[in-house]
Amino acid sequence: MQLSRDQLLSAYRRMRTIREFEERLNVEFQAGTVPGFLHLYSGQEAIAVGICEQLEDARDYIGSTHRGHGHCIAKGVDVKGMMKEIYCKKHGVCGGKGGSMHIADLDKGMLGANAIVGGAPPLAIGAALTAKTLKPGGVAVPFIGDGAANQGTVAEAMNMASVLKLPVVFMFENNGYAEFTAASYATAGSIEARAKAYDIPAVTVDGADFFAVHEAAREAIARARAGEGPSAIEAKAYRFWGHFQGDPQRYRAPNETKDLREAKDCLKHFRSRVTEAALLEDADMDAIDEEVLALIEEAVAEAKADPEPDAQSLYEDVYVAYN
Amino acid sequence: MSKKTYREAITEALRQEMEREERVIIVGEDVAGGAGGSAGGGEAAGGVMGLTAGLCTQFGRERVIDTPITESAIIGMAAGAALTGLRPVAELMFADFIGVCLDQVYNQAAKFRYMFGGKARTPLVVRTMIGAGMGAGPQHSQAIYPMLTAIPGLKVVVPSTPYDAKGLLIQAIRDDDPVIFCEHKGLLGSQGEVPDEPYTIPFGKAAITREGTDITLVGISRMAVLCNEVADRLKKDGISVEVIDVRTTSPLDAATILESVKKTGRLVAVDEANPMCSVASEIASIVASDAFEYLDAPVKKVTAPHTPVPAAPNLEALYLPTPDKIEVVIRDLMDF
Numbered sequence: 232m233q234l235s236r237d238q239l240l241s242a243y244r245r246m247r248t249i250r251e252f253e254e255r256l257n258v259e260f261q262a263g264t265v266p267g268f269l270h271l272y273s274g275q276e277a278i279a280v281g282i283c284e285q286l287e288d289a290r291d292y293i294g295s296t297h298r299g300h301g302h303c304i305a306k307g308v309d310v311k312g313m314m315k316e317i318y319c320k321k322h323g324v325c326g327g328k329g330g331s332m333h334i335a336d337l338d339k340g341m342l343g344a345n346a347i348v349g350g351a352p353p354l355a356i357g358a359a360l361t362a363k364t365l366k367p368g369g370v371a372v373p374f375i376g377d378g379a380a381n382q383g384t385v386a387e388a389m390n391m392a393s394v395l396k397l398p399v400v401f402m403f404e405n406n407g408y409a410e411f412t413a414a415s416y417a418t419a420g421s422i423e424a425r426a427k428a429y430d431i432p433a434v435t436v437d438g439a440d441f442f443a444v445h446e447a448a449r450e451a452i453a454r455a456r457a458g459e460g461p462s463a464i465e466a467k468a469y470r471f472w473g474h475f476q477g478d479p480q481r482y483r484a485p486n487e488t489k490d491l492r493e494a495k496d497c498l499k500h501f502r503s504r505v506t507e508a509a510l511l512e513d514a515d516m517d518a519i520d521e522e523v524l525a526l527i528e529e530a531v532a533e534a535k536a537d538p539e540p541d542a543q544s545l546y547e548d549v550y551v552a553y554n
Numbered sequence: 555m556s557k558k559t560y561r562e563a564i565t566e567a568l569r570q571e572m573e574r575e576e577r578v579i580i581v582g583e584d585v586a587g588g589a590g591g592s593a594g595g596g597e598a599a600g601g602v603m604g605l606t607a608g609l610c611t612q613f614g615r616e617r618v619i620d621t622p623i624t625e626s627a628i629i630g631m632a633a634g635a636a637l638t639g640l641r642p643v644a645e646l647m648f649a650d651f652i653g654v655c656l657d658q659v660y661n662q663a664a665k666f667r668y669m670f671g672g673k674a675r676t677p678l679v680v681r682t683m684i685g686a687g688m689g690a691g692p693q694h695s696q697a698i699y700p701m702l703t704a705i706p707g708l709k710v711v712v713p714s715t716p717y718d719a720k721g722l723l724i725q726a727i728r729d730d731d732p733v734i735f736c737e738h739k740g741l742l743g744s745q746g747e748v749p750d751e752p753y754t755i756p757f758g759k760a761a762i763t764r765e766g767t768d769i770t771l772v773g774i775s776r777m778a779v780l781c782n783e784v785a786d787r788l789k790k791d792g793i794s795v796e797v798i799d800v801r802t803t804s805p806l807d808a809a810t811i812l813e814s815v816k817k818t819g820r821l822v823a824v825d826e827a828n829p830m831c832s833v834a835s836e837i838a839s840i841v842a843s844d845a846f847e848y849l850d851a852p853v854k855k856v857t858a859p860h861t862p863v864p865a866a867p868n869l870e871a872l873y874l875p876t877p878d879k880i881e882v883v884i885r886d887l888m889d890f
Binding site for chain 2: 323324350362371383
């Protein structure tokens with residue numbers, strides 16, 4: 232399906248925003264200004280953006296992972312609010328009490344990054360049940376890593392979604408490593424075949440190819456919106472950083488990440504595709520690059536300047552009302 | 555007002571709330587039963603104990619949803635649905651099964667509101683059966699509410715009468731926080747007066763079921779029934795026992811317990827759970843800490859031992875707190 236100029240620009244902006252957000256966080260993390268753990272999404276941008284560009288705020292949901300910044304940005308969560316949250320500041324999207332691994336924005340249909348591997352798929356099928364009941368045509372998309380693919384919750388969610396014909400797109404991101412262990416060792420058989428075993432239509436695509444992800448997602452979302460039940464996509468993904476920042480990556484051959492950045496960069500791939508087809512010009516994307524850089528610069532500066540959460544907030548929002 | 559069983563009170567609460575509010579749905583294993591069966595697929599069970607009987611027939615399979623045996627997906631799906639606008643009542647058949655879905659309860663549903671900065675509402679009810687006394691053995695008999703009571707973000711309800719079961723369940727369904735509603739299987743057939751119309755009982759308000767001046771008994775779930783029995787028995791011997799039924803372990807009505815102990819000077823907390831980190835332990839701690847100068851005797855607990863629940867009827871009888879065991883402790887304290 233041919234995308235409009237505006238759609239292409241929007242997709243590029245989102246992908247570039249994720250990349251700059253993550254690369255800048257790496258710099259800041261090394262400088263010691265970011266608390267907690269960081270799991271960066273660099274390299275996988277085309278997957279989040281390829282599907283989320285086709286989702287709506289009001290009726291469509293995503294469930295995310297510990298590596299969730301890219302999913303949040305793709306679903307439209309405020310970048311500055313996210314940065315403040317990662318810095319655990321008062322005006323972060325979760326008031327500083329969630330941090331990197333729990334960024335959520337329910338108004339955007341973003342059900343939360345999730346620090347429990349395999350935690351989100353059961354929740355996402357619940358959102359799909361809500362969509363089916365209250366928001367006709369709505370769809371829910373859990374993002375699932377190759378590591379999470381081995382959790383029972385994922386098998387349970389796929390079975391339940393298939394049995395109840397829920398509008399779900401299971402978006403697997405197989406980036407080749409569950410923490411420090413290769414998928415080739417830890418994930419038996421194929422993820423696509425696992426989904427098919429539950430009568431869930433499934434395809435495998437190259438996650439560095441925005442257009443391949445977008446097309447697979449388009450078909451899966453259409454099935455869900457039409458009430459035809461769940462689908463699954465296994466996107467082959469490329470994790471440019473380690474499991475977390477600070478991971479020495481002893482499990483990887485010395486040049487692996489360098490080679491991936493050369494050969495499997497979804498942003499480079501996108502740029503050459505759209506310029507070769509004369510859909511966009513380099514200048515269009517260069518301009519976006521500059522705007523995104525400025526946005527991330529502002530986001531970091533504002534996050535650093537934002538106050539810490541009020542002490543009283545420690546005790547707040549455990550319950551709606553404790554009575 | 556008419557006489558109803560605990561089981562009937564629960565079914566009535568579910569039916570009335572589903573009639574009132576379309577977003578209330580029921581999910582769980584065999585909550586209707588019969589889906590896909592050779593008998594034609596009609597409602598065939600209404601729950602393993604019949605507590606949801608008739609609801610599928612009345613409200614349809616869209617709102618009374620039979621699931622596979624898949625507790626993580628049941629509780630997780632219900633939590634996700636609650637987070638996005640439905641008001642699900644999930645049935646976790648036996649509380650023991652929390653082991654296979656605890657992540658969805660305590661890392662997910664319980665924490666949404668806090669970790670999302672106060673923006674989430676999770677009106678989820680998990681109905682589940684607790685309790686020993688049926689010879690159901692180590693994995694179908696436990697009283698595991700203390701573990702859940704310890705989790706910030708959850709509310710835990712432990713009704714002991716049909717009246718409380720209905721009012722507390724309606725409150726749970728209308729509540730905007732996740733609630734674990736513990737139904738004691740040994741109480742399902744018990745009878746009591748229950749109003750026909752819907753009503754709520756607020757959480758965190760204990761019931762004083764016997765008034766007395768010599769000693770305070772605090773009971774949880776079926777133990778409150780036992781405490782009443784002991785109080786009635788000892789009245790004949792001139793011992794005036796006050797009985798408090800906590801109704802909810804989270805929130806826990808510490809004020810009512812402390813007020814009573816300040817009057818009586820003695821406390822026995824009776825809990826069917828294992829002794830370590832039990833709700834009885836928490837109650838004993840509160841009283842020792844905040845009413846020490848009023849105490850005329852040590853605070854005491856009567857609980858199950860630190861063992862799993864045995865299947866053998868003779869061993870299970872030894873395992874459970876009984877009126878006799880409670881009476882022995884009371885008489886010791888009266889002589890202290």
